[in-house]
Amino acid sequence: MHERTQAYxxxxxxxxxxxxxxxxxxxxxxxxxxxxxxxxxxxxxxxRHNAMIDLGALxxxxxxxxxxxxxxxxxxYDNPGATTMNEKGWRRSGLIFDLDADHLPSTTPExxxxxxxxxxxxxxFRLLDFLERDFGFEEMQIVFSGSRGYHVHVRDEGIxxxxxxxxxxxxxxxxxxxxxxxxxxxxxxVAGLGRKTPAENRYLPTEGGWGGRIHDKLVxxxxxxxxxxxxxxxxxxxxxxxxxEGRAQAxxxxxxxxxxxxxxxxxSAHAVFAQLARQFxxxxxxxxxxxxxxxxxxxxxxxxxxPGSLHGGSGLAVRRxxxxxxxxxxxxxxxxxxxxxxxxxxxxxxxxxxxxxxxDSFTLEEGVHTVPEYVGVFLMTRGRAEKGEE
Amino acid sequence: xxxxxxxxxxxxxxxxxxxxxDVDLVTVVREEEAVRTRALDRVxxxxxxxxxxxxxxxxxxxxxxxxxxxxxxxLIDEHVLTRKYARAEAATAHERFEAEFTETTELxxxxxxxxxxxxxxxxFGMTEGVRETDDAYSVAVGTYLAYATEERGxxxxxxxxxxxxxxxxxxxxxxxxxxxxAIRDRVDExxxxxxxxxxxxxxxxxxxxxxxxxxxxxxxxxxxTVVPDLFPPCMTALLDQVQKGxxxxxxxxxxxxxxLTTIGMTTDEIVELFQVNPGFGEEATRYQVDHIxxxxxxxxxxxxxxxxxxxxxxxxxxxxxxEQISHPLAYYEAKLDDADEEEIIDWRERDETAQS
Ligand code: SF4
Numbered sequence: 089m090h091e092r093t094q095a096y097x098x099x100x101x102x103x104x105x106x107x108x109x110x111x112x113x114x115x116x117x118x119x120x121x122x123x124x125x126x127x128x129x130x131x132x133x134x135x136r137h138n139a140m141i142d143l144g145a146l147x148x149x150x151x152x153x154x155x156x157x158x159x160x161x162x163x164x165y166d167n168p169g170a171t172t173m174n175e176k177g178w179r180r181s182g183l184i185f186d187l188d189a190d191h192l193p194s195t196t197p198e199x200x201x202x203x204x205x206x207x208x209x210x211x212x213f214r215l216l217d218f219l220e221r222d223f224g225f226e227e228m229q230i231v232f233s234g235s236r237g238y239h240v241h242v243r244d245e246g247i248x249x250x251x252x253x254x255x256x257x258x259x260x261x262x263x264x265x266x267x268x269x270x271x272x273x274x275x276x277x278v279a280g281l282g283r284k285t286p287a288e289n290r291y292l293p294t295e296g297g298w299g300g301r302i303h304d305k306l307v308x309x310x311x312x313x314x315x316x317x318x319x320x321x322x323x324x325x326x327x328x329x330x331x332x333e334g335r336a337q338a339x340x341x342x343x344x345x346x347x348x349x350x351x352x353x354x355x356s357a358h359a360v361f362a363q364l365a366r367q368f369x370x371x372x373x374x375x376x377x378x379x380x381x382x383x384x385x386x387x388x389x390x391x392x393x394x395p396g397s398l399h400g401g402s403g404l405a406v407r408r409x410x411x412x413x414x415x416x417x418x419x420x421x422x423x424x425x426x427x428x429x430x431x432x433x434x435x436x437x438x439x440x441x442x443x444x445x446x447x448d449s450f451t452l453e454e455g456v457h458t459v460p461e462y463v464g465v466f467l468m469t470r471g472r473a474e475k476g477e478e
Numbered sequence: 479x480x481x482x483x484x485x486x487x488x489x490x491x492x493x494x495x496x497x498x499x500d501v502d503l504v505t506v507v508r509e510e511e512a513v514r515t516r517a518l519d520r521v522x523x524x525x526x527x528x529x530x531x532x533x534x535x536x537x538x539x540x541x542x543x544x545x546x547x548x549x550x551x552x553l554i555d556e557h558v559l560t561r562k563y564a565r566a567e568a569a570t571a572h573e574r575f576e577a578e579f580t581e582t583t584e585l586x587x588x589x590x591x592x593x594x595x596x597x598x599x600x601x602f603g604m605t606e607g608v609r610e611t612d613d614a615y616s617v618a619v620g621t622y623l624a625y626a627t628e629e630r631g632x633x634x635x636x637x638x639x640x641x642x643x644x645x646x647x648x649x650x651x652x653x654x655x656x657x658x659x660a661i662r663d664r665v666d667e668x669x670x671x672x673x674x675x676x677x678x679x680x681x682x683x684x685x686x687x688x689x690x691x692x693x694x695x696x697x698x699x700x701x702x703t704v705v706p707d708l709f710p711p712c713m714t715a716l717l718d719q720v721q722k723g724x725x726x727x728x729x730x731x732x733x734x735x736x737x738l739t740t741i742g743m744t745t746d747e748i749v750e751l752f753q754v755n756p757g758f759g760e761e762a763t764r765y766q767v768d769h770i771x772x773x774x775x776x777x778x779x780x781x782x783x784x785x786x787x788x789x790x791x792x793x794x795x796x797x798x799x800x801e802q803i804s805h806p807l808a809y810y811e812a813k814l815d816d817a818d819e820e821e822i823i824d825w826r827e828r829d830e831t832a833q834s
Contacts, residue, residue, distance in 0.1 A: 246618055247623075249624070256627075257635065257636040258623070259783075260637050260783075260804055264637060265783060297640035297642065299640055300640070
């Protein structure tokens with residue numbers, strides 16, 4: 089990055105911070121703050137272990153330093169400015185989830201930026217489903233990371249003091265790691281009519297947890313099967329591993345005659361039902377798990393991007409997204425900072441290509457161009473352009 | 479001092495009873511051999527059988543032996559002893575109240591003060607996180623995780639629980655397991671205590687005896703121990719490749735480096751270990767390891783979970799234990815736990831002996 093480009097970006101980041109009010113996170117004084125200043129050369133230097141008290145008021149600091157990246161710690165400490173964890177004196181820590189397009193198995197390097205972000209949003213919805221329905225978390229903040237994904241900050245009191253092993257359990261939960269079908273199943277003794285020995289019935293939980301998710305899928309697939317003409321239904325069932333004609337028939341009969349057992353999750357109703365349930369478990373985990381970046385959530389000292397700040401690798405805003413607005417949120421439009429939308433600038437593109445931003449698509453070849461400022465900033469922060477002379 | 483306190487000496491009310499009785503610990507350790515002996519017995523039995531032994535017939539001796547036992551553990555200050563001791567106190571208490579709760583009413587001695595689940599929950603600040611339902615308990619997920627994470631076994635993994643709206647249903651006996659963990663934490667809290675000389679000087683003989691016992695058992699190690707024999711298969715394979723001088727992909731190098739860092743190897747030790755491989759320049763290795771450690775980055779990295787290892791093809795030669803865990807570190811910890819009684823040599827120490 090040329091000196092002129094850097095000076096320009098730093099100046100404009102400063103303009104942005106002067107016009108922007110930023111809500112600090114709760115307990116800002118107890119947190120460690122980190123930032124990356126604009127520096128020449130390819131490497132980046134982190135300034136870590138800063139306490140708010142040393143930086144001064146957040147907005148003043150940002151307007152003065154105009155950093156490239158700004159972070160605060162999920163953890164809260166007795167001495168946030170101390171350099172070792174021991175001296176810091178950990179008190180508590182929010183729970184952070186990071187969804188990054190890079191970690192999603194569904195994305196490939198060929199996908200466009202917009203496609204990756206859309207995949208990420210799907211994963212975000214899956215994650216929120218766990219956090220809301222299963223964990224019942226109430227204090228959550230959803231944030232567009234400013235680059236390739238989303239962060240979720242959970243601040244419920246109940247998780248604040250969990251250590252990293254306990255947090256790993258939460259990670260494993262949303263990723264479906266370590267799920268054992270037989271452990272999900274509940275056994276119930278039924279005193280059978282006229283039976284000498286009471287029977288054990290095995291039930292899949294019908295609500296809550298992974299068991300409930302697997303059950304939902306069973307009910308939805310099998311109710312489709314129930315409503316199909318018999319021949320089609322049998323064919324459909326035989327698509328599953330290890331289901332031949334005989335078992336398909338048995339499963340079909342179950343849907344016709346005793347669908348209520350399926351609704352109850354009674355795996356003992358027929359062996360084929362249990363067999364299907366077991367198979368569905370694997371599928372449901374593959375389809376419904378949320379591929380969060382594990383180390384972020386298990387680390388109680390993690391630094392995380394400050395919502396409201398600018399991402400120095402994209403020029404986009406790290407933006408809070410209210411829960412009810414996620415559906416409509418388009419990061420490539422809604423995270424474009426106001427500051428950069430009012431005029432055009434000249435840049436020298438060194439690595440051309442298509443940029444989708446601000447609801448438009450720009451295809452730029454190498455060379456000098458005049459573009460909306462946010463496009464220029466995007467290209468410069470990515471190292472794909474240098475500031476041209478105005 | 480009540481029998482209840484003698485049976486459950488970790489209770490807040492037991493501590494208060496000791497304080498109220500104005501007992502001077504210096505005088506106790508100097509003059510009451512019975513207390514010293516029973517305290518020693520607590521610790522030794524913890525090492526031998528994971529319990530704290532039969533109670534002394536006098537409540538006062540039994541109760542006072544608990545703080546003295548904690549003093550002994552503090553004086554030795556070996557991680558493994560502290561862990562085993564806390565576990566043993568908790569296991570014993572658990573057995574006692576489990577028996578009390580299942581005793582039929584007729585068998586309950588009329589005049590013995592009983593502990594109730596409710597009292598225990600209140601004792602450990604768990605009341606808010608635990609709700610009684612018709613035939614079981616609903617436990618808040620935060621409370622559950624605070625105490626269940628240490629339990630082995632798939633049934634304790636959160637992923638296998640029916641978690642709904644932040645709550646998990648537990649049977650009474652499962653809840654008692656969580657309480658057992660809370661007791662363990664309570665016993666462990668504040669250890670090692672700083673012990674004034676006036677007390678320590680009267681416990682030399684007891685300490686000596688425990689040290690000997692520890693030496694016999696040779697279990698002075700913890701997770702900060704590097705025992706390649708107990709590494710999970712994936713890490714063994716990676717380490718093999720490193721030492722054979724083979725090229726490692728970035729993710730593989732990251733996995734082995736984070737693993738070794740997490741189990742307690744220093745940057746220098748890792749650099750030295752990787753030196754045999756010409757593919758790893760010293761500077762680059764040092765930089766990478768420091769980075770992982772969080773010295774040069776905003777993050778301390780931990781090794782990838784099995785699922786990640788699998789997706790990179792780094793999970794090889796899975797064995798039976800692999801089926802029960804989801805993280806290479808969990809594998810290693812489990813092996814270390816199982817190997818408690820066996821002879822374990824930290825290879826760093828082994829090297830030192832070889833050199834000296
Ligand atoms: S299952 Fe886990 S611990 Fe076992 S070899 Fe694979 S990655 Fe390693």
